[in-house]
Amino acid sequence: FISPLFRASLWGPLKELWETVEGSIWRKQPESVHLLDLQLKKNKPYFLSLFKNPPKSAEQREKVRKASTEGISIQGQQGSRLLPEQLLTEAFILSDLFDIGELAALELLLAGEHQQPHFPGLTRGLVAVLLYWDGKRCVANSLRSLIQSRHGKTFTLDLGADLVSLTTRFTDELMAQGLAKQILNLVSDINVTREFERLQKERGLGNEKHRKEVSDLIKECRQSLAECLFSWTCQSPLNKDDMLALIGHLETVTAEADGSLDSVNLALVMALLYCLDVSFLEQGTEDRDDLLQALPLLTEKQYVSAVHNRLVEGPTWKLPGLQAVVRLTWALSLRALSQLPQGAGLVEFTEADEALADQALLGGVFLFLTEGILGSEGFHQEEFYTRRLHALITDFLALMPMKVKQLHNRADEDARLIHMALQMGSEPPSLRKDLEHLMILIGEFYSKDPFGLELALEFWCPSESMQHTSLAGSFLGVALQRPPHKQVVLSKFVRQMGDLLPANLYIPYLRMLKGLANGPQCSHYCFSLLKTNGAPHGENLQGGVSGSPVSWEHLFHSLMLYHENLRRDVPSTDSTQYRHPPIRGITQRELDGLTAFLQLLTTIINWSENARLALCEHPQWTPVVVMLGLLQCSVQPVLKAQLLHALAAFGKSPEIAASLWQSLEYTQILQTVKTPGQRQAAGIEVELNEIESSCEEYPLTRAFCQLISTLVESSLPVNLGAGLRAPGFQPYLTFLRDAVFLPFPTRAYRRPAEKWEVAEAVLEVFHKLLRDYEPQPADFLQETVELQGEQVPAHKPPGHSLMFHLLNDSPTLSLCLSLLEEGVRQLDTYAPFPGKKQLESAVLHCLSLLDLALQKEVVFMDLLRESQASMLVSPLEQLLQGVSAQSRRADHIINIARYLYHSSSNPEAQTVSDKLMAGFVECLDNDEAQEGVDKTDDSDPDKRIARIRHETQIHILNLLITSLELKGPNLALYLLGYEVKKPVSSTNLQDPGVLGCPRSCLHAILSLLQQGSERRSGPILTQQAPHLAELCYQVIYQLCACSDTSGPTMRYLRTSQDFLFSHLKHLPFILPGNEIPSLNQMSWLMKTAAIELRVTSLNRQRSHTQRLLNLLLDDQPHMQHAGRLGMDDDSKTVSSFLHFDTVSKVRRKLLSVLDAIDFSQEVPEQLQLDFFERTQIEQVISNCEHVNEQGHTVCNVKLLHRVLVAEVNALQGMAAIGQRPLLMEEVNSILQQVVERNRVRRSLSAKRHALQSWRSLVETILTACPAELIPADQRQLIIRDLLLDLHDKVLYKDAAVELMPIVAGAVFTLTAHLSQSVLSEQQQGAGLEGGSSSGFASIANSALHLILRKLLDFILCTGGGFQRLRAHLYGSLLYYLQIAQKPEEPDTLQTAMSMWERLTAPEDGFSKLQRENLAIIESYGTALMEVVCRDACDGHEIGRMLALAVLDRVLSIDRQSQWLVYLCNSGYLRVLVESLRQDDAALQTLLMPQPPLLKPLYIYESKMALLTRVAKTAQGAVELLCCGLVAQLVECRVFHMLPENDSLRVYGQRDPSGFIPSPLERYRQILLPTLRLLQVILTSTTTHHQQGAAQVLQWLIVHSDTIQSILRSQDVSMGSLQELSLLTAIISKTALPGIDCKDNFFSLSPCQRQSLSLLVRLAGTERARYLKQIEESGAPGDTAEKREEMEVAIQQVCANIMEYCQTLLLQSSAEAQFTVCLFSPSASEPTDMAVPSVSRVPSLGLVLLLLKNSATDFFRYHDSHRQSLGKLQRLEQLAPEELKELCQGLVSGSGGVEKIPSVQRSVLAKRRLVQLVNNRAKLLALCSCILMITQMLFILTSYYLLYCTPIDPKDSLTFNCFLCVDASGGGGLGLSRVSQQDLEQLQSDVARSFTEPLQRKLLEVEGLYSKTHSRHTFIQALTRRIRGLVRHTKS
Secondary structure, eight states: OOOGGGOOTTTHHHHHHHHHHIIIIISOOTTHHHHHHHHHHHHHHHHHTTTOOOOOOHHHHHHHHGGGTTOEEOTTSSSEEOOOHHHHHHHHHHHHHHTOOHHHHHHHHHHHHHHGGGSTTOOHHHHHHHHHHHHHHHHHHHHHHHHHTSOOSSOOOOOOHHHHHHHHHHHHHHHHTTHHHHHHHHHHHOOHHHHHHHHHHTTOOOSHHHHHHHHHHHHHHHHHHHHHHHHHHHHSOOOHHHHHHHHHHHHTOOOOTTSOOOHHHHHHHHHHHHHTOOGGGGSOOTTHHHHHHHOHHHHOHHHHHHHHHHHHHSOOOSSHHHHHHHHHHHHHHHHHHHTSGGGGGGHHHHTTHHHHHHHHHHTTHHHHIIIIIITSTTGGGOHHHHHHHHHHHHHHHHHOHHHHHHHHHHHHHHHHHHHHHHHHTSOOOOOOOHHHHHHHHHHHHHHOOTTOOOGGGGGOOHHHHTTOGGGOOGGGGSOOOOOOHHHHHHHHHHHHHHHTOOGGGHHHHHHHHHHHTOSHHHHHHHHHHHHHTSOOTTSOGGGOOOSOSSSHHHHHHHHHHHHHHHHHTOOOSSGGGGTSOOSSSOOHHHHHHHHHHHHHHHHHHHHOHHHHHHHHTOTTTOHHHHHHHHHHSOOOHHHHHHHHHHHHHHTTSHHHHHHHHHHHHHHTSBOOSOOTTOOSOOBHHHIIIIIIHHHTOOHHHHHHHHHHHHHHHHOOOTTTTBTTBSOSSHHHHHIIIIIIITTGGGSOOSSHHHHHHHHHHHHHHHHHHHHTOOOOGGGGSOOEEEETTEEEEOOOOHHHHHHHHHTTTOHHHHHHHHHHHHHHHHHHTTSOOTTHHHHHHHHHHHHHHHHHHHHHHHHHHHHHHHHTOSOOOOOHHHHTTSOOTTTSSSOHHHHHHHGGGGTTTOHHHHHHHHHHSOOOHHHHTOSSOOSOOOTTOOSSHHHHHHHHHHHHHHHHHHHHHHHHTSOSSOHHHHHTTOOSSSOGGGOOOOOTTGGGOOOOHHHHHHHHHHTTTTSTTOOHHHHHSHHHHHHHHHHHHHHHHSHHHHHHHHHHIIIIIOHHHHHHTTOSOOOTTOHHHHHHHHHHHHHHHHHHHHHHHHTTOHHHHHHHHHHHHOOOHHHHTOOOTTOOHHHHHHHHHHTTTTSOOOOOHHHHHHHHSOOBOOOOOOOOOSSSOHHHHHHHHHHTEEEOTTSOEEEOHHHHHHHHHHHHHTOOSHHHHHHHHHHHHHHHHHHHHHHHHHHHHHHHHHHHHHHHHHHHHHHHHHHTSOGGGSOHHHHHHHHHHHHHHHHHHHTSTTBOGGGHHHHHHHHHHHHHHHHHHHHHHHHTTOSOSSSOTTOSSSSOHHHHHHHHHHHHHHHHHTOSSOHHHHHHHHHHHHHHHHHTSOOOOOOOOOOOOOHHHHHHSOOOHHHHHHHHHHHHHHHTHHHHHHHHHHHHHSSOHHHHHHHHHHHHHHHHHOTTOHHHHHHHHTTHHHHHHHHHHHHHHHHHHHTSSSOSOSHHHHHHHHHHHHHHHHHTSHHHHHHHHHTTHHHHHHHOSGGGOOOOOOHHHHHHHOOTTSOSOOHHHHHHHHHHHHHHHHHHHHHHOSTTHHHHHHHHHHHHHHTHHHHHHHHHOOOOSHHHHHHHHHHHHHHHHHTOTTSOHHHHHHHHHHHHHHHHHHHHHHHSTHHHHHHHHHHHHSOTTSOHHHHHHHHHHHHHHHHHHHHHHHHHHHHSOTTSSSOOOOSBSOOSOOOOOSSOOSSSOOBHHHHHHHHHHHHHHHHHHHHHHHHHHHHHHTGGGOOHHHHHHHHHTTSOSSTHHHHSOHHHHHHHHHHHHHHHHHHHHHHHHHHHHHHHHHHHHHHHHHHHHHHSOOOOSSOOOOOTTOOOOOTTOSSSOOOOOOOHHHHHHHHHHHHHHSOHHHHHHHHHHHHHTGGGSTTTTHHHHHHHHHHHHHHHHHO
16 A cells, blocks of 8 residues: 555554554454554654654755755665655645655655545645645544553453553553643644645645545544543543643633534543543442542542632633533532542532532533533434433432422422413513423433433333233333332432423423433333323213323323314315414414424334334224324424324334325325315325425425335335225325425425425335335236226336336436436535435435336336337436436436545445446545444444445446446446557556556555455455455456456556465465355456466466466475565575475465365255245245346345235234234244355355366466476376365265366366376386386376275266266276376387297286276276266266276276176176167268267267277177177168268368368268277187178178278278278188188179279279379378378288188189189289279289289388387487477477477377387288288199199180189179180299399398298298299299
8 A cells, every 4th residue: 555665754654553553453453462562662752742743954955955956865765866846846835834844745745646546636735735634643543542442441342451451551651741731732723724724825725525635634633632532531530630631621612603512522521521420430340449449539639629629619611501511520420429438538529519519500501411512413423422421410310319309399489480470461580491401401312322222221110110011011021120229219200200290391391201212112111101190091081181291191182182173173175274274273382292292102102013003002092093183184284294203103013004094095185086076186285385385394295205105114005095096006106206306406495404305205205115116017007997987097006107207208317317416516515515414315315216227127128018018118228328407418327426436425325326337446445344244233333334335345346347248348447447449458557656547446456455465364355355355356357367458457467466476375265254255255366377377378477387386286385485586496496405304295275275165065954834835935935036146046035025024914814913923933034044045055156166266277287387397296296186185075975066067077187187197207208117116107006096996986976867977087087097008119020029928027017007907996896887887878978988988998908807797797788789770870860961960970989999899809709799789780771871972072061160070981980980890800709700700791791882882982081991991801801711602702703803903903003193192182281190091001901802812712722613713814014004994804913013012112111110210219319300390290280399398399209200110010011911922822823823724725625714703794604715825925924023133022021020920931931932833834
């Protein structure tokens, strides 16, 4: 708040002093005693020389004068600073003005300049004036607070003993140094008028607001100084000199214009009265003896003597009345002392008490007490003033009974004299009226009770009314005990005064009773008194009234008599009598008496409901009827007004209110029914327009408004006036609106304040009507009622009519708006004016009306639209933007906003005006706001104002939050100081005052939050106003989260505030009793921190990110309080080295935040109801629920209360009335239950919010922050801690299920990162020293096992429901199991281990971990299996996919096949297999050009993956065949739906985002898993091969047309190659020996043909084109990886087909009836095969070509393999360019590689090299395989051709030896001739092709590759064979 550079010595330190004093004494902050002690020691001089200024000096003047040329050094700044000349001139003016030192003046001006943003519109000089007086105020207030905290006799502040002893000791020292005299001198010297004249002369006063602030500060200084003395005397006595000085000061005091004392002098008078007070000795407190010792009145005779002499013989005071008061007080003190044993020594003084009392009475003591002291405006603001005056009055009555008797006798005498004078007809003598004044004083004093003390109870003795228990209320149930003597005396005084009452005291006595009846218990006693005073009931009333004239009997009897007399005077209903009131009537004296009686009645029945009911139901008095009758008679408006007030008091009971409405309607007080022959209106309307308007006084109208207001609140009957007019309230509303409200500004008023009183009264009724109105559909229908045979339109509810007027540009709305304008204009004068309070109240009602209209207009307009009624309305927000009639500008909203400038004077209006309009910094900056003040506790005005100020701040923040959600530019951006005219993101936020930047709401919010953030206890706001702090954090989060405001805000928070770091270090906020706001505070703060981490990481601001991460993650204590940013790495490492193991670890900040979220949630118990039906109540509760601003579903308690109370009120009959209290009690318990439910919901929602924010912060730390900021080992330990803690909390038995989904999500992320971290650590070569003891990686195996166990527990504890939640957990489990998966290792082609070596090798870390994982999983038995299998078969799609994946993963590591056995035995496997048929239909829809959803495809893929995994074991494959898997697949129709591969169409259907694959790709996604599955089944079922192959063959036959079209396809994409490779593999495997060859051949003929032509395409000259096409088809996005895969696929296809050919040839053995020949006998290399045709039979040359190409490829691949392996071995030495190139293969996009950090790059390069090496190894294996097969094929074919073909040139018989593929394309036999010539040609070609180099090559291949494989020397043998063959033919 105060920068140390600008702490003027006359302001800064004093402000700090006041904050410390306030914090320790009033806010009771922890650790405050020590701070206070320091401050008091430091600032003692300010107290000793109170308000003394530093003196001027020539030396200082010279120094300041030179500051513009030589510069001047300023405290707190280094070096000197040159100051402008203008500033120095102002400093000299200021110095002369306040007579302060020049340097102090200069500092004050500089401080003023610095504080200027807080005071918009003022110059630095004017601000300096405010600061000067503010400094003085701080000293005075601090002094007052210190004195109030002393230990003493009157009150205590409940502070700690050490604090009290500190302040008592300190203030004693000050007092000893003459503090009292200093204060008295200052109070005399400081004078507002004089100060203002001085300031005016030097132009030291600004606008009205500045003038008011200065005068308020000066007044507050004087007031606080006077209250210092008052507080002192309350607690401790003054010494003799100070006492005499105080008396001396009071001798000279004068009164204000109205005869009252001002509040400063009042405080001093009260100080003196407390000095003379001994009544506290009566209260037998435990420290009474100490107090006696300390009382100088008892211990020092000189003290008593000095005071006595001064008061008895001193000069006459300027205010004799004040002197009389002091004398009476002294007399009473002397009387009290004389009754104490210690007072025996003071006889000489105590005897003078009578004389002193007489003097006091002569001085008119009671009159002065009434006018001078009670009349002072400050009197009722201080509780101890009222207590002291009560003591004074009661002491006089109790201690001086003879004096009272004397007064009584004198009053009787005077009454006789007056009576005689009246009878003689002479002028009555002027007499003293002491007793009358005493009664009036008592009445006035007790009629106001702002603190609810009910001191008047001392005047009533309960024992008397104990005999009359007819109305014994709860108060009288006290056990009978003797009341104190004083109480007996006082109650006797009240009774005796009324017994024989002289006529002239009748009215004062009634007024006294009215005062004494003020309060719930007093009113009851007073009611009983008036009841017992009456005559016995037996007497006949007509015989006159005996008994006391002050009794109900007498009073009501007289009322009835008046009524009877006056009723006779009413000649007719025609109201001419209003203009000519009859002569005889009520005299003025009677009028006063009646008024006094009615006021007494009103007071009693206002307080006591019992009295209301008893009087109302009294059969003889019938007060309501009589009063209503009198209202119709011709009496003065004042009396009528009083009657109406009394009726309003009766109307407070709903039971009476209902009948009162009917009586009102019947008596036509307001004429609602016009009689046909009547000439003009009658009733109250005429009185208003003719009598009151001409008198310019309106008591009757105001009283009528009050009556209606009360009745409206109690009950509003719908059928009012039925039968005579259209029923309803409408005529009353019309009268109030058209006759009272609309004309009120134009009427004349004798008393100016009355104008606003009328407005307030009528607006209050409107406010209540609109508040209780809920728009209903029925309100908008045009209904009619029958009235005397004709239909008339029915009236709408009054609220509806008001809404209609407010939603139109009606006179009502314009008057409300102009009233707001008038109000703000009046307040802008900053001058007091009559009726200010009422004006503020009227303004408040206007604002409330607008607020209610805004709240209800949405529903209202919706219902209006639906009803299609012919009403027209406009939204209020549009009307508010209209043009004002007065100013001709659209300034309604600005007028509303201007009320915020008056927040200090009228906080109430501000809260509502705020809801509608802008909030301003001044309100946010307010120091007085306080949270947690109970709404019901409004007795203390300060607390109430503090509460309202707090609500204002809340509304402002809600306004900002709501506005920020709208599109910019919006109000919030303007108020928070962002650019509104330029783009928001271009804003440059500054501290206030920098570059002319004003102080905005953002600055105010930050300064609220920053207070105390540097202390250990953390930001003060979070503890003192948790809800406010929560909203402040939310505004800041919203600013950081919105893309436009994020940049400027975060820059400002980071650079000039260091906001996040200073707040995060105080996490977690733990506020017992305020759990919900504290959780929300943390949520918004963590969300903001997550954004900050993300942004700083993106902008590479590493030091910021590192600092926040250290704060959140460190478990080393020294880092918690590390210095600020500048800390270099060396010091860090040294400190961490020094702290190694010497300090115990602390809890990580993130974990302690998690600890602060309590996962358990207590739930409210079931409702226990006696009267209501539970189900119906629950229904009503759910109907009252709505979603509030925060998005929580809560029940609207007010609405529910209205519904239930209406239900209770609707009950009829006596029984219902009897049970009403019980019913209301039950309603109360229901409401309490609902409030509790709402709290539980809010609590859960806050926990969810906090947990969600915590999760997002953790995820941001793990994903967005640069990985190297948290080393891998640390990262794993952090994740371990987080995972274990999360699981512990969620597995706790009471954990709320609502929090589980968030936890599951967090567990998923954490496990994923753990897995990544472990894997990356292994890739960087850190872990894996075999099966090292700690497990592998930095995280120990034991920790991993613990995580696994908790994860499995979590899965099991979710039970049957929560499948979506388990999806997260399955994901986590998969990531976890991935840790133990062995990474891909490079195939180096070196000698492999022998089987023995493999079996005896030590177990590596992976296998060990995997084995242990499996053991843990199996320990959970079938429970876990059941859950996973059930999820895999049914439920939500993602859950099923993940469950399938989990099964897949577990099966892959489950060597004992326990899970597989369970799957098979429990029938889940069969369910999965059979579900393929259901999938078929869904998959078919997927092949439409625009597919619906891809979900079925993903589930199908997961399912096939699992089935494939099952099929990998022989046992699994057999089970699948038993379940009829292949049969299911055979029946799937989807495989027949191969989409046409028309590339143009394919591109046409491409999803633009590239996410949805084309139909063909989708088809492949369906086909390929099936092919893989079939291939695996064929491989696994070796023993049952017949069965497996036969079933697969069936599948192939059913789908043969699809298969052929795939084999025919010309497409060269990865997908088509994969299809081919899998298909050819299956085809080759189904042709294994044992399947009957004949069937095989016939059925497979087309496939066989297609396969061979495919071989021609891939191995012939076509091959080059293919490879080229592969190179080109690789779109730029495709990676090199893809191209290699395609190469592998081509080789694979070739190998498969060759294998197939080999199988076919082997099957046709020599004994077979026919031989299969697949190749034509020509060894020439195929040349022109650009158009591959099926008709051509491939020649043997193709086989040779394949042989050659494979050999060449082999060497190419081998070289590349060797190079990659070399690179892999020297990965560290590779150049950056090479690394980049390698990474390019794995990272798509050009700029992708640039962004990857270097560590990550080498990991990627290593992964890429391993891939390359392994791909090449695969290719090498395929090549060597092809080489062998080709050689074998060649040998076989040649043998058949050469040896099995007997050729006879003469014999033309054709052997059936050649089965060549027929040209016709059919599957039949074709006969062809092989001539001798062909064979010879073949031989020569073979010899030419199979050259020496080729043979050498083949042998070399064997040397390089086959050595490490089991087929060693096989190629050598084959080569030898072929060589032999060739030789054989040659020979």
